[in-house]
Amino acid sequence: MIDQDRWLLPEGIEELLPPRAARVEGLRRRLLDLYRGWGYELVTPPLIEYLESLLTGMGGDLDLQTFKLTDQLTGRLMGVRADITPQVARIDAHRLQREAPVRLCYLDRVLRTRPEEFGGSRSPLQVGAELYGHAGIESDVEILCLMLETLELTGVPDLHVDLGHVGIYRGLARAAGLNAEQEATLFDALQRKALPELGALLEGYGVRGAARRGLAGLAEWNGGEECLDEAQAALHGARHGVGEALAELRAIAAALRARRPGLPLYFDLAELRGYHYQTGVVFAAFTPRYGQEVARGGRYDGIGRVFGRARAATGFSADLQHLVALGSDESEAAAGGIFAPWGDGPALQARVRDLRAAGERVVSVLPGQAGGAAEMGCDRRLVERDGEWHVEPL
Numbered sequence: 001m002i003d004q005d006r007w008l009l010p011e012g013i014e015e016l017l018p019p020r021a022a023r024v025e026g027l028r029r030r031l032l033d034l035y036r037g038w039g040y041e042l043v044t045p046p047l048i049e050y051l052e053s054l055l056t057g058m059g060g061d062l063d064l065q066t067f068k069l070t071d072q073l074t075g076r077l078m079g080v081r082a083d084i085t086p087q088v089a090r091i092d093a094h095r096l097q098r099e100a101p102v103r104l105c106y107l108d109r110v111l112r113t114r115p116e117e118f119g120g121s122r123s124p125l126q127v128g129a130e131l132y133g134h135a136g137i138e139s140d141v142e143i144l145c146l147m148l149e150t151l152e153l154t155g156v157p158d159l160h161v162d163l164g165h166v167g168i169y170r171g172l173a174r175a176a177g178l179n180a181e182q183e184a185t186l187f188d189a190l191q192r193k194a195l196p197e198l199g200a201l202l203e204g205y206g207v208r209g210a211a212r213r214g215l216a217g218l219a220e221w222n223g224g225e226e227c228l229d230e231a232q233a234a235l236h237g238a239r240h241g242v243g244e245a246l247a248e249l250r251a252i253a254a255a256l257r258a259r260r261p262g263l264p265l266y267f268d269l270a271e272l273r274g275y276h277y278q279t280g281v282v283f284a285a286f287t288p289r290y291g292q293e294v295a296r297g298g299r300y301d302g303i304g305r306v307f308g309r310a311r312a313a314t315g316f317s318a319d320l321q322h323l324v325a326l327g328s329d330e331s332e333a334a335a336g337g338i339f340a341p342w343g344d345g346p347a348l349q350a351r352v353r354d355l356r357a358a359g360e361r362v363v364s365v366l367p368g369q370a371g372g373a374a375e376m377g378c379d380r381r382l383v384e385r386d387g388e389w390h391v392e393p394l
Contacts, residue, residue, distance in 0.1 A: 012115045012122030016321075024125065024324050027154055028107055031127060031320070034153060038146055040105040040129050045087035047080060047109070053090065054079040056306045062086070065112045080111045084126050085317060086303075092132045093304030093311060101133040107320065117292060121321060128297075128317030132304070135312035137248060140281050140299060141255045147285060147295050147316040148260065154320070155327030156287050156294055160264035163253060164271035164282045166298075167245030168231075169218060174240045176211035186215065190270045193219045214238060222268040225253065231269055245280070252281055274298055283316075290326055294318060336379035337361035338391055339372070351382065351389040 009015065016024055032042060050071075055063055065082040081087060084106050092102050107127045115122050129146055131139045144161070151159055169190070173183045182205050189198045198219060202212050214235050221227040228250060235242050253265055273282055273296060280299030287294055297316025304311045340352055340362050355362050363376045373381055373394055380391050 010122075012112075012120065014121060014123065014321075020324065024320060027320065027324060028127075030153060031150060032105070032107060034149060035105040035129055035146070038103070038129075038142075040103040040146075043088060043091055043104050043106055044108060045081070045084060045091065045106070047111075048078050049081065049087070051077045051079045054081060054086065056086070056090075065114065067111055067113055082110055082112045083317075084108060084110060085128065085130065085315060088128075088130050088315075089132075089303045089311075089313065090307050092130070092313075093307035093309040097309065098133070101131060101139070103129070103131050105129040121319065124319035125321045126317055127320045127323075128315060130313060130315035132311045132313045134314075135301060137252050137255065137281075139312075140252055140314050141259070143297060143314050143316055144252075144256055144283060145259055147283075147297060147318075148263070150316075150318065151285055151295060151323065154323040156285075156323055157289065157328060158287050159285055160266060160287075161256070162266045162268055162271060162284045162286065162293075163249060164268050164273075165245045165249045165280060166272050166275050166278045166282060167241050167248075167280055168235075168269055169215075169272055169275070171238065171240035171242035171245065172211055172214045172218070172235075175238065175242075176205070176207045176215060178205060178207075187272060187275055190219055191272065193270060195219055210235075210238065214242070218270045222270065223266060225250075225265075225267065227267050227269070249281060274300070277303065280314075287326065294323065294326060337363050337377055338380045338382055339376060339378040339394075340364050340382040342367055347387070348382075348384075348389055355382075355391070 035042070051066075051068060055066065062082045067080040069078055069080075070076070071078050088104050088106060092104065096102060105128065107125070110124055110126045112122045112124075127150065129143065131143055148159060148161075169187070173186065178186065182201075186198070186201055186205075189201055198216060202215060207215065217231065217234055221231045228246060232246055235246065249267070253267075256263065256265065271282060271284075272278075273284065277300050278298045279301045282296075282298035284293035284296040286292075295316055295318035297314070299312075299314040301312045302310040303313050338355060338360055341348070342364050343349075352362050352364070362382070363378055378394070380393055382389055383392055384390075
Protein backbone atom coordinates (compact mmCIF):
# COMPACT_ATOMS: atom_id res chain seq x y z
CA MET A 1 0.00 0.00 0.00
CA ILE A 2 1.35 3.42 -0.99
CA ASP A 3 1.68 5.99 1.80
CA GLN A 4 -0.30 8.96 0.48
CA ASP A 5 1.25 11.32 3.04
CA ARG A 6 4.56 11.25 1.17
CA TRP A 7 2.97 13.38 -1.57
CA LEU A 8 1.66 16.05 0.79
CA LEU A 9 3.29 19.49 0.65
CA PRO A 10 3.97 21.47 3.85
CA GLU A 11 1.16 23.77 4.90
CA GLY A 12 1.39 27.10 3.08
CA ILE A 13 3.72 25.71 0.40
CA GLU A 14 2.16 25.30 -3.03
CA GLU A 15 3.10 24.32 -6.56
CA LEU A 16 1.81 25.85 -9.80
CA LEU A 17 0.15 23.52 -12.31
CA PRO A 18 -0.96 24.14 -15.90
CA PRO A 19 -2.46 26.51 -16.93
CA ARG A 20 -1.86 28.67 -13.82
CA ALA A 21 1.92 28.30 -14.12
CA ALA A 22 1.78 29.56 -17.72
CA ARG A 23 -0.35 32.52 -16.70
CA VAL A 24 2.01 33.46 -13.87
CA GLU A 25 5.00 33.24 -16.19
CA GLY A 26 3.26 35.31 -18.87
CA LEU A 27 2.43 38.02 -16.35
CA ARG A 28 5.97 37.91 -14.99
CA ARG A 29 7.34 38.76 -18.43
CA ARG A 30 4.80 41.52 -19.01
CA LEU A 31 5.47 43.06 -15.61
CA LEU A 32 9.23 43.13 -16.17
CA ASP A 33 8.62 44.78 -19.55
CA LEU A 34 6.38 47.34 -17.80
CA TYR A 35 9.06 48.14 -15.23
CA ARG A 36 11.74 48.40 -17.89
CA GLY A 37 9.55 50.95 -19.68
CA TRP A 38 9.57 53.06 -16.50
CA GLY A 39 13.37 52.82 -16.20
CA TYR A 40 13.50 50.15 -13.47
CA GLU A 41 16.42 47.72 -13.68
CA LEU A 42 15.94 44.08 -12.72
CA VAL A 43 17.97 42.58 -9.86
CA THR A 44 17.96 38.99 -8.59
CA PRO A 45 19.34 38.79 -5.03
CA PRO A 46 20.40 35.40 -3.61
CA LEU A 47 17.81 33.14 -2.02
CA ILE A 48 20.04 32.65 1.04
CA GLU A 49 22.47 34.97 2.86
CA TYR A 50 24.39 35.16 6.11
CA LEU A 51 21.91 36.11 8.79
CA GLU A 52 23.64 39.28 9.96
CA SER A 53 23.31 40.73 6.45
CA LEU A 54 19.79 39.45 5.79
CA LEU A 55 18.33 40.83 9.03
CA THR A 56 20.20 44.13 9.07
CA GLY A 57 18.21 47.36 8.91
CA MET A 58 14.54 46.83 8.09
CA GLY A 59 15.30 43.11 7.85
CA GLY A 60 15.46 42.91 11.65
CA ASP A 61 11.67 43.15 11.63
CA LEU A 62 11.63 39.81 9.77
CA ASP A 63 13.53 37.72 12.30
CA LEU A 64 10.57 35.53 13.30
CA GLN A 65 9.62 35.03 9.63
CA THR A 66 13.06 33.79 8.58
CA PHE A 67 14.05 30.14 8.24
CA LYS A 68 17.58 29.71 9.66
CA LEU A 69 20.24 27.08 9.01
CA THR A 70 23.97 26.55 9.46
CA ASP A 71 26.39 26.89 6.54
CA GLN A 72 28.27 23.59 6.33
CA LEU A 73 31.30 25.34 4.76
CA THR A 74 31.85 28.07 7.35
CA GLY A 75 29.72 27.15 10.36
CA ARG A 76 28.03 30.57 10.18
CA LEU A 77 24.29 31.03 10.57
CA MET A 78 22.38 31.67 7.34
CA GLY A 79 18.81 32.64 6.56
CA VAL A 80 16.41 32.06 3.66
CA ARG A 81 15.03 35.43 2.64
CA ALA A 82 11.51 36.27 3.83
CA ASP A 83 11.45 39.64 2.02
CA ILE A 84 13.49 40.90 -0.93
CA THR A 85 13.34 44.62 -0.07
CA PRO A 86 16.26 44.58 2.45
CA GLN A 87 18.41 42.78 -0.12
CA VAL A 88 17.65 45.38 -2.78
CA ALA A 89 18.55 48.15 -0.32
CA ARG A 90 21.91 46.44 0.23
CA ILE A 91 22.47 46.23 -3.54
CA ASP A 92 21.80 49.96 -3.97
CA ALA A 93 23.92 51.06 -1.01
CA HIS A 94 26.80 48.61 -1.15
CA ARG A 95 27.09 47.19 -4.66
CA LEU A 96 25.91 49.93 -7.04
CA GLN A 97 26.97 53.03 -5.07
CA ARG A 98 25.48 55.47 -7.61
CA GLU A 99 24.85 59.11 -6.78
CA ALA A 100 21.90 59.58 -9.14
CA PRO A 101 18.44 58.17 -8.36
CA VAL A 102 18.35 54.39 -8.82
CA ARG A 103 15.26 52.46 -9.91
CA LEU A 104 15.33 48.72 -9.21
CA CYS A 105 12.73 45.98 -9.57
CA TYR A 106 12.55 42.30 -8.65
CA LEU A 107 10.29 39.27 -9.05
CA ASP A 108 11.29 36.12 -7.20
CA ARG A 109 10.40 33.64 -4.45
CA VAL A 110 10.59 34.29 -0.72
CA LEU A 111 10.06 31.78 2.09
CA ARG A 112 8.43 32.51 5.45
CA THR A 113 8.08 30.51 8.65
CA ARG A 114 4.41 31.40 8.89
CA PRO A 115 1.80 32.95 6.54
CA GLU A 116 0.87 36.60 6.95
CA GLU A 117 -2.81 35.65 7.01
CA PHE A 118 -4.83 32.56 7.90
CA GLY A 119 -4.52 29.99 5.14
CA GLY A 120 -2.06 32.17 3.22
CA SER A 121 1.10 31.22 1.40
CA ARG A 122 4.48 30.80 3.05
CA SER A 123 6.26 30.94 -0.31
CA PRO A 124 4.97 34.08 -2.09
CA LEU A 125 6.23 35.13 -5.50
CA GLN A 126 7.22 38.65 -4.46
CA VAL A 127 7.11 41.39 -7.07
CA GLY A 128 8.13 44.95 -6.34
CA ALA A 129 9.94 48.13 -7.29
CA GLU A 130 12.17 50.48 -5.30
CA LEU A 131 13.34 54.03 -6.01
CA TYR A 132 16.49 55.19 -4.19
CA GLY A 133 18.20 58.56 -3.95
CA HIS A 134 15.23 60.96 -4.09
CA ALA A 135 13.46 62.32 -1.01
CA GLY A 136 10.65 64.28 -2.65
CA ILE A 137 6.99 63.32 -2.91
CA GLU A 138 7.45 62.93 -6.68
CA SER A 139 9.15 59.57 -6.18
CA ASP A 140 6.36 58.43 -3.83
CA VAL A 141 3.79 59.36 -6.48
CA GLU A 142 5.74 57.50 -9.17
CA ILE A 143 5.87 54.36 -7.04
CA LEU A 144 2.15 54.61 -6.27
CA CYS A 145 1.31 54.93 -9.97
CA LEU A 146 3.56 52.00 -10.86
CA MET A 147 1.89 49.89 -8.17
CA LEU A 148 -1.52 50.69 -9.67
CA GLU A 149 -0.34 49.80 -13.19
CA THR A 150 0.98 46.51 -11.82
CA LEU A 151 -2.40 45.65 -10.32
CA GLU A 152 -4.27 46.70 -13.46
CA LEU A 153 -2.00 44.62 -15.69
CA THR A 154 -2.69 41.52 -13.57
CA GLY A 155 -6.43 42.16 -13.83
CA VAL A 156 -7.25 43.06 -10.21
CA PRO A 157 -10.54 45.03 -10.38
CA ASP A 158 -12.10 47.95 -8.48
CA LEU A 159 -8.99 49.27 -6.79
CA HIS A 160 -8.81 51.83 -4.03
CA VAL A 161 -5.81 53.16 -2.11
CA ASP A 162 -5.35 53.83 1.60
CA LEU A 163 -2.79 56.46 2.64
CA GLY A 164 -1.16 57.19 5.99
CA HIS A 165 2.04 58.76 7.35
CA VAL A 166 4.14 57.36 10.19
CA GLY A 167 5.66 60.81 10.81
CA ILE A 168 2.44 61.97 12.45
CA TYR A 169 2.50 59.27 15.15
CA ARG A 170 6.25 59.56 15.62
CA GLY A 171 6.02 63.32 16.14
CA LEU A 172 3.13 63.03 18.61
CA ALA A 173 4.87 60.25 20.56
CA ARG A 174 8.01 62.37 20.78
CA ALA A 175 6.00 65.39 21.96
CA ALA A 176 4.36 63.20 24.63
CA GLY A 177 7.79 62.13 25.92
CA LEU A 178 7.11 58.40 25.48
CA ASN A 179 9.98 55.97 25.85
CA ALA A 180 10.55 53.19 23.31
CA GLU A 181 8.54 50.58 25.24
CA GLN A 182 5.60 52.92 25.79
CA GLU A 183 5.65 53.97 22.14
CA ALA A 184 5.56 50.32 21.00
CA THR A 185 2.69 49.42 23.37
CA LEU A 186 0.66 52.43 22.26
CA PHE A 187 1.41 51.58 18.62
CA ASP A 188 -0.08 48.10 19.09
CA ALA A 189 -3.29 49.51 20.59
CA LEU A 190 -3.58 51.99 17.72
CA GLN A 191 -3.27 49.23 15.13
CA ARG A 192 -6.18 47.42 16.76
CA LYS A 193 -8.07 50.71 17.20
CA ALA A 194 -8.73 49.64 20.80
CA LEU A 195 -10.03 53.00 22.03
CA PRO A 196 -10.66 52.14 25.74
CA GLU A 197 -7.21 50.52 25.99
CA LEU A 198 -5.66 53.50 24.21
CA GLY A 199 -7.23 55.93 26.69
CA ALA A 200 -6.09 53.84 29.65
CA LEU A 201 -2.52 53.72 28.34
CA LEU A 202 -2.38 57.48 27.79
CA GLU A 203 -3.72 58.03 31.30
CA GLY A 204 -1.20 55.61 32.75
CA TYR A 205 1.68 57.26 30.90
CA GLY A 206 0.63 60.67 32.20
CA VAL A 207 0.09 62.12 28.72
CA ARG A 208 -1.92 65.33 28.91
CA GLY A 209 -3.08 68.24 26.78
CA ALA A 210 -2.57 68.49 23.02
CA ALA A 211 -0.34 65.41 22.84
CA ARG A 212 -3.06 63.26 24.42
CA ARG A 213 -5.81 64.66 22.18
CA GLY A 214 -3.63 64.05 19.13
CA LEU A 215 -2.67 60.46 19.99
CA ALA A 216 -6.25 59.56 20.93
CA GLY A 217 -7.58 61.17 17.75
CA LEU A 218 -5.38 59.10 15.44
CA ALA A 219 -7.61 56.06 15.87
CA GLU A 220 -10.65 58.05 14.67
CA TRP A 221 -9.15 60.07 11.82
CA ASN A 222 -9.89 57.79 8.89
CA GLY A 223 -12.05 58.09 5.80
CA GLY A 224 -12.15 60.79 3.13
CA GLU A 225 -10.10 63.97 2.97
CA GLU A 226 -12.30 65.55 5.63
CA CYS A 227 -10.40 63.49 8.22
CA LEU A 228 -7.24 65.39 7.23
CA ASP A 229 -9.09 68.67 7.85
CA GLU A 230 -10.09 67.44 11.31
CA ALA A 231 -6.56 66.31 12.09
CA GLN A 232 -5.03 69.56 10.86
CA ALA A 233 -7.39 71.62 13.04
CA ALA A 234 -6.77 69.44 16.10
CA LEU A 235 -3.00 69.26 15.62
CA HIS A 236 -2.43 72.92 14.74
CA GLY A 237 0.86 74.00 16.25
CA ALA A 238 2.07 70.46 16.94
CA ARG A 239 5.85 70.14 16.86
CA HIS A 240 8.33 67.49 15.71
CA GLY A 241 7.27 67.44 12.06
CA VAL A 242 3.57 66.63 12.57
CA GLY A 243 2.35 69.55 10.45
CA GLU A 244 4.89 68.80 7.73
CA ALA A 245 3.76 65.15 7.59
CA LEU A 246 0.13 66.18 7.17
CA ALA A 247 1.05 68.62 4.41
CA GLU A 248 3.09 65.92 2.65
CA LEU A 249 0.16 63.51 2.80
CA ARG A 250 -2.12 66.14 1.23
CA ALA A 251 0.40 66.88 -1.53
CA ILE A 252 0.82 63.20 -2.43
CA ALA A 253 -2.96 62.73 -2.54
CA ALA A 254 -3.37 65.78 -4.80
CA ALA A 255 -0.66 64.59 -7.19
CA LEU A 256 -2.15 61.09 -7.32
CA ARG A 257 -5.61 62.48 -8.07
CA ALA A 258 -4.17 64.56 -10.91
CA ARG A 259 -2.70 61.42 -12.48
CA ARG A 260 -5.53 59.09 -11.55
CA PRO A 261 -8.84 60.99 -11.67
CA GLY A 262 -11.61 58.95 -10.15
CA LEU A 263 -9.34 56.69 -8.10
CA PRO A 264 -10.93 56.19 -4.65
CA LEU A 265 -8.55 57.50 -1.98
CA TYR A 266 -8.92 56.92 1.74
CA PHE A 267 -6.85 58.09 4.68
CA ASP A 268 -6.07 56.32 7.94
CA LEU A 269 -3.73 58.16 10.33
CA ALA A 270 -3.54 55.13 12.64
CA GLU A 271 -2.40 52.84 9.80
CA LEU A 272 1.30 52.38 10.56
CA ARG A 273 2.25 49.20 8.66
CA GLY A 274 6.01 48.80 8.65
CA TYR A 275 6.30 51.36 11.45
CA HIS A 276 9.63 50.02 12.68
CA TYR A 277 11.39 50.91 9.42
CA GLN A 278 9.04 53.24 7.50
CA THR A 279 9.82 56.94 7.78
CA GLY A 280 7.11 58.73 5.80
CA VAL A 281 4.03 57.97 3.72
CA VAL A 282 2.63 54.43 3.89
CA PHE A 283 0.06 53.08 1.46
CA ALA A 284 -1.86 49.96 0.50
CA ALA A 285 -4.15 48.92 -2.35
CA PHE A 286 -7.43 47.08 -1.76
CA THR A 287 -10.19 45.52 -3.83
CA PRO A 288 -13.72 44.67 -2.64
CA ARG A 289 -13.13 41.07 -3.76
CA TYR A 290 -10.64 40.58 -0.95
CA GLY A 291 -10.72 41.73 2.66
CA GLN A 292 -7.00 42.49 2.99
CA GLU A 293 -4.44 44.55 1.10
CA VAL A 294 -3.29 43.27 -2.30
CA ALA A 295 -0.16 45.45 -2.45
CA ARG A 296 1.61 47.77 -0.03
CA GLY A 297 4.53 50.13 0.24
CA GLY A 298 5.86 53.38 1.57
CA ARG A 299 8.91 55.49 2.27
CA TYR A 300 11.87 54.19 4.29
CA ASP A 301 14.63 56.78 4.05
CA GLY A 302 18.00 55.83 5.51
CA ILE A 303 17.53 52.09 5.07
CA GLY A 304 20.98 51.80 3.49
CA ARG A 305 22.76 53.39 6.48
CA VAL A 306 23.75 49.98 7.88
CA PHE A 307 25.35 49.19 4.51
CA GLY A 308 27.35 52.42 4.45
CA ARG A 309 25.02 54.81 2.58
CA ALA A 310 21.89 56.37 4.08
CA ARG A 311 19.81 56.86 0.93
CA ALA A 312 16.26 58.11 0.54
CA ALA A 313 14.03 55.22 -0.53
CA THR A 314 10.45 54.41 -1.45
CA GLY A 315 8.87 51.31 -2.93
CA PHE A 316 6.06 48.75 -3.05
CA SER A 317 5.63 44.98 -3.17
CA ALA A 318 2.94 42.33 -3.76
CA ASP A 319 2.55 38.58 -4.19
CA LEU A 320 2.15 37.79 -7.91
CA GLN A 321 0.49 34.44 -7.17
CA HIS A 322 -2.10 36.26 -5.10
CA LEU A 323 -2.70 38.84 -7.83
CA VAL A 324 -3.18 36.08 -10.40
CA ALA A 325 -5.80 34.44 -8.18
CA LEU A 326 -7.67 37.75 -7.82
CA GLY A 327 -7.25 38.89 -11.42
CA SER A 328 -9.59 38.41 -14.37
CA ASP A 329 -7.08 37.93 -17.21
CA GLU A 330 -7.45 34.39 -18.60
CA SER A 331 -5.50 34.99 -21.82
CA GLU A 332 -2.92 32.31 -21.12
CA ALA A 333 -5.56 29.65 -20.47
CA ALA A 334 -7.36 30.47 -23.74
CA ALA A 335 -4.26 30.54 -25.94
CA GLY A 336 -4.96 27.19 -27.65
CA GLY A 337 -2.46 25.70 -30.06
CA ILE A 338 -1.79 23.90 -33.35
CA PHE A 339 -1.72 20.08 -33.52
CA ALA A 340 0.97 18.99 -35.98
CA PRO A 341 1.70 15.52 -37.38
CA TRP A 342 4.97 13.81 -36.58
CA GLY A 343 7.41 13.79 -39.49
CA ASP A 344 10.93 14.60 -40.67
CA GLY A 345 9.98 16.21 -43.96
CA PRO A 346 11.86 19.50 -44.56
CA ALA A 347 8.70 21.39 -45.55
CA LEU A 348 6.83 20.26 -42.43
CA GLN A 349 9.75 21.06 -40.13
CA ALA A 350 10.22 24.49 -41.73
CA ARG A 351 6.52 25.30 -41.32
CA VAL A 352 6.58 24.25 -37.64
CA ARG A 353 9.69 26.38 -37.00
CA ASP A 354 8.07 29.41 -38.67
CA LEU A 355 4.89 29.05 -36.64
CA ARG A 356 6.80 28.76 -33.36
CA ALA A 357 8.98 31.75 -34.29
CA ALA A 358 5.77 33.73 -34.83
CA GLY A 359 4.70 32.93 -31.26
CA GLU A 360 2.35 30.05 -31.96
CA ARG A 361 2.12 27.00 -29.72
CA VAL A 362 2.71 23.93 -31.91
CA VAL A 363 2.35 20.43 -30.40
CA SER A 364 3.60 17.43 -32.38
CA VAL A 365 1.60 14.23 -32.17
CA LEU A 366 3.70 11.32 -30.90
CA PRO A 367 3.30 7.94 -32.65
CA GLY A 368 0.94 5.70 -30.68
CA GLN A 369 0.06 8.35 -28.12
CA ALA A 370 -3.23 8.39 -26.20
CA GLY A 371 -5.43 11.42 -26.71
CA GLY A 372 -5.74 13.83 -29.57
CA ALA A 373 -5.73 17.55 -30.27
CA ALA A 374 -8.33 18.45 -27.63
CA GLU A 375 -6.41 16.64 -24.90
CA MET A 376 -3.27 18.51 -25.97
CA GLY A 377 -5.05 21.86 -25.59
CA CYS A 378 -5.09 22.58 -29.35
CA ASP A 379 -7.85 24.32 -31.29
CA ARG A 380 -6.26 24.07 -34.77
CA ARG A 381 -4.31 21.55 -36.79
CA LEU A 382 -1.59 21.51 -39.42
CA VAL A 383 -2.58 19.71 -42.62
CA GLU A 384 -0.88 19.20 -45.99
CA ARG A 385 -2.66 20.28 -49.15
CA ASP A 386 -1.05 20.29 -52.59
CA GLY A 387 2.41 19.99 -51.10
CA GLU A 388 1.97 22.91 -48.68
CA TRP A 389 1.19 22.92 -44.96
CA HIS A 390 -1.85 24.89 -43.82
CA VAL A 391 -3.32 25.74 -40.40
CA GLU A 392 -6.98 24.83 -40.17
CA PRO A 393 -9.53 24.96 -37.33
CA LEU A 394 -10.54 21.66 -35.81
